[in-house]
Amino acid sequence: MVESAWRPEGADDPEVPILAFAERGESPSVPGPLVRVPVGTAVILGLRNRADSAIVIGGLRPGTDAARDTVQLAAGATREVRYTLGTSGTYFYWGAFRGTTAGDRLWKDSQLNGAIVVDAPGASMADHILVLSEWFLPYDENRPFEVVSVINGKGWPHTETISIAQGDSTRFRVINAMALHHPLHLHGFFYRIEATGDGHSETRVPRARQYLSNTDLIAPLNTVTFSFLSSTPGNWLFHCHFAFHADETVSLAGSPRDSTEAATLAASASAASAPLHATTHEATAGGSAQAHMMRGLVVGIKVTPSANYVETSTANARDMHLFVQKQPERLMLGAAAYGFALQTGDKVPARDSVVLPGPVLELQRGKPVRIVVHNNLEEPTSIHWHGLEIESFPDGVPNWSGLGSRVYSQIAPRDSFVAAFVPPRSGTYPYHSHLNDRHQIGAGMYGAVIVTDSPRDLKRDHLIVAGGGGPALEPKIESPFGLVNGRRFPAPLHLTVGQTHRLRIVSIHPDWRLAFTLQNDSTVARWRAVAKDGADLPTAVATLRPAHVEMGPGQTADFEFTPTRPGTWRLDVKTVEPGWYIPLTVIVDPPLRSKAAPGRTTP
Numbered sequence: 321m322v323e324s325a326w327r328p329e330g331a332d333d334p335e336v337p338i339l340a341f342a343e344r345g346e347s348p349s350v351p352g353p354l355v356r357v358p359v360g361t362a363v364i365l366g367l368r369n370r371a372d373s374a375i376v377i378g379g380l381r382p383g384t385d386a387a388r389d390t391v392q393l394a395a396g397a398t399r400e401v402r403y404t405l406g407t408s409g410t411y412f413y414w415g416a417f418r419g420t421t422a423g424d425r426l427w428k429d430s431q432l433n434g435a436i437v438v439d440a441p442g443a444s445m446a447d448h449i450l451v452l453s454e455w456f457l458p459y460d461e462n463r464p465f466e467v468v469s470v471i472n473g474k475g476w477p478h479t480e481t482i483s484i485a486q487g488d489s490t491r492f493r494v495i496n497a498m499a500l501h502h503p504l505h506l507h508g509f510f511y512r513i514e515a516t517g518d519g520h521s522e523t524r525v526p527r528a529r530q531y532l533s534n535t536d537l538i539a540p541l542n543t544v545t546f547s548f549l550s551s552t553p554g555n556w557l558f559h560c561h562f563a564f565h566a567d568e569t570v571s572l573a574g575s576p577r578d579s580t581e582a583a584t585l586a587a588s589a590s591a592a593s594a595p596l597h598a599t600t601h602e603a604t605a606g607g608s609a610q611a612h613m614m615r616g617l618v619v620g621i622k623v624t625p626s627a628n629y630v631e632t633s634t635a636n637a638r639d640m641h642l643f644v645q646k647q648p649e650r651l652m653l654g655a656a657a658y659g660f661a662l663q664t665g666d667k668v669p670a671r672d673s674v675v676l677p678g679p680v681l682e683l684q685r686g687k688p689v690r691i692v693v694h695n696n697l698e699e700p701t702s703i704h705w706h707g708l709e710i711e712s713f714p715d716g717v718p719n720w721s722g723l724g725s726r727v728y729s730q731i732a733p734r735d736s737f738v739a740a741f742v743p744p745r746s747g748t749y750p751y752h753s754h755l756n757d758r759h760q761i762g763a764g765m766y767g768a769v770i771v772t773d774s775p776r777d778l779k780r781d782h783l784i785v786a787g788g789g790g791p792a793l794e795p796k797i798e799s800p801f802g803l804v805n806g807r808r809f810p811a812p813l814h815l816t817v818g819q820t821h822r823l824r825i826v827s828i829h830p831d832w833r834l835a836f837t838l839q840n841d842s843t844v845a846r847w848r849a850v851a852k853d854g855a856d857l858p859t860a861v862a863t864l865r866p867a868h869v870e871m872g873p874g875q876t877a878d879f880e881f882t883p884t885r886p887g888t889w890r891l892d893v894k895t896v897e898p899g900w901y902i903p904l905t906v907i908v909d910p911p912l913r914s915k916a917a918p919g920r921t922t923p
């Protein structure tokens with residue numbers, strides 16, 4: 321451990337003081353040196369604390385009792401640790417000021433993290449280790465707090481870009497060295513969680529229980545190992561779906577600490593609109609990544625096309641016209657709603673109308689669609705079709721989505737963009753803004769895409785969308801406003817006794833983890849989980865269970881519920897951390913009497 325200085329973003333961005341791990345003879349690094357060995361390797365680690373503070377190091381001996389696996393090192397002290405890494409998996413070690421733990425770290429000791437990967441014999445899939453960490457300087461009366469969040473020591477757009485060949489399987493080992501949850505979203509592909517752990521021990525998920533996911537929560541100081549098949553070429557992202565973990569909230573660029581000329585330029589560049597490419601929506605490859613204001617916990621993935629790659633044809637597509645608009649004084653405290661309206665027939669929606677949540681986009685599996693997105697805002701926007709396994713170009717990440725030299729750019733005011741694609745999988749998905757997300761999604765730019773094989777029976781197939789109800793009151797604090805089905809007091813759902821109903825739940829508030837519980841005053845109902853993020857669950861996990869689920873932004877889940885008697889339930893929608901609560905009344909009606917029923921008399 322050494323005292324060091326660290327530049328978590330670009331070469332011109334601010335440098336901050338940290339303690340760092342360094343291998344003897346090498347420069348300090350964030351994260352610390354990787355320990356990667358075959359299972360059964362005996363390890364001798366010499367530790368030396370060259371910092372001015374006493375340090376505790378934890379996590380060096382995976383498999384031992386976590387509470388006892390700590391090494392204390394006074395300033396200047398040395399220690400030797402010998403042990404055998406006996407169980408394969410992904411683990412991590414950490415350092416903290418003595419007397420604290422990994423979860424207590426704020427700034428100077430926050431980057432004392434390193435990965436330990438123990439390989440099973442014959443393990444062969446290419447993998448990437450991603451260590452998430454945060455440097456957080458608390459506020460005092462003179463200044464606001466400062467925070468920067470990074471993956472492998474860098475924040476977007478300075479994170480590494482992962483290159484993969486189309487058709488290859490890739491494994492990500494994600495280490496969350498932060499005391500925060502993150503909804504981890506992979507664009508373009510579903511991933512399969514193979515193992516989860518707490519840094520000290522790991523639980524493997526048997527193959528039959530591995531479900532498909534594109535957004536899943538990683539708990540504080542936990543690890544997750546997943547793999548995915550990069551079936552479609554182009555530029556994709558892997559990022560935290562909390563808007564304020566992937567925007568300027570978690571960046572020091574342009575902060576008061578940043579006194580460079582570059583900071584002033586960057587601040588003005590991100591405030592102004594990026595160059596327009598009004599007719600083609602094709603930005604230049606490698607164009608300004610600052611224009612879309614993503615920062616922090618974002619990694620780019622470039623999938624190179626295989627020799628026989630042919631883009632999916634969208635010939636004979638159905639046209640839909642989706643308008644992005646603003647409705648003044650629609651939300652709490654008189655805030656304007658940002659949102660969507662869909663054209664039906666020739667009837668163009670009123671320019672100041674917004675449907676909350678966005679209109680349901682009912683798509684047919686395997687049928688091409690051309691969604692013409694008209695931007696009637698006075699600012700640029702961009703739409704992401706979250707979880708749909710489509711080509712990269714219409715995926716909606718400005719200056720990033722696309723392939724080769726054909727790169728998508730944001731939709732300028734008064735401009736439109738045609739998102740043409742073929743949805744390959746039936747299921748429930750969110751669609752939402754992917755530009756200035758915190759504000760645009762928070763103010764209403766979200767809705768559901770439902771892909772089906774046959775039309776839905778709306779008496780039995782219900783959609784619940786929980787999302788933003790107004791922008792945050794302070795830039796770095798969660799918005800206190802939420803909506804369920806576009807309302808603070810949502811209209812009741814009507815179900816029928818004896819019928820199996822499908823409840824499609826979309827969690828898309830940009831700031832909150834949400835808990836959904838179907839209950840009455842005495843009992844939590846039971847429902848069967850049937851799909852997650854749009855993908856059907858494997859039989860082994862499609863089980864009947866208490867009707868409670870927690871989801872981060874971007875997650876969806878489908879459940880089947882078969883009420884057995886008439887009555888009233890509530891689907892309680894509640895922020896997991898103290899925030900807001902909205903109950904949705906669920907009324908179970910008696911069975912419908914059929915007209916053909918014998919013995920029925922007409923008055």
Ligand SMILES: [Cu+2]
Nearest residue numbers: 502560562565
């Ligand atoms: Cu996050």
